[in-house]
Amino acid sequence: MKLITAIIKPFKLDEVREALSEIGIQGMTVTEVKGFGRQKGHTELYRGAEYTVDFLPKLRLEMAVSDHMVEQAIENLCAAAHTGKIGDGKIFVTPVEQAIRIRTGEYGESAL
Numbered sequence: 507m508k509l510i511t512a513i514i515k516p517f518k519l520d521e522v523r524e525a526l527s528e529i530g531i532q533g534m535t536v537t538e539v540k541g542f543g544r545q546k547g548h549t550e551l552y553r554g555a556e557y558t559v560d561f562l563p564k565l566r567l568e569m570a571v572s573d574h575m576v577e578q579a580i581e582n583l584c585a586a587a588h589t590g591k592i593g594d595g596k597i598f599v600t601p602v603e604q605a606i607r608i609r610t611g612e613y614g615e616s617a618l
């Protein structure tokens with residue numbers, strides 16, 4: 507299992523969620539965050555306004571998925587979150603040691 511963490515532009519959430527549910531991803535955590543990438547010190551458009559501040563509003567999506575779904579998830583995520591403009595975001599993939607569904611006590615992939 508892997509944890510996919512994606513930082514995306516907030517207005518892309520619906521498109522990204524749709525693109526991921528198409529491939530059967532059943533759970534996701536979304537957090538409002540602020541961040542910066544290489545554009546630090548430069549301007550980025552957010553809801554029509556130009557920001558010159560360092561930290562811009564982003565969404566962090568977290569999904570634990572089976573290993574065999576990782577590549578397809580990244581592909582769909584990239585396609586849906588892409589605008590081609592600065593600040594489109596990042597995807598990080600990290601190993602997940604264990605997952606447990608609290609209600610049933612299921613472990614591993616069946617808990618995803």
Ligand SMILES: Nc1ncnc2c1ncn2[C@@H]1O[C@H](COP(=O)(O)OP(=O)(O)OP(=O)(O)O)[C@@H](O)[C@H]1O
Pocket residue numbers: 513540541542543544545562564591592593594595596
């Ligand atoms: N190295 C990093 N570690 C953690 N979070 C990061 C990192 N780089 C970027 N982020 C997060 O991703 C968001 C979007 O980054 P961004 O797309 O601007 O990266 P970039 O490397 O500058 O790429 P681009 O040139 O396309 O803008 C940032 O606001 C920040 O929240």
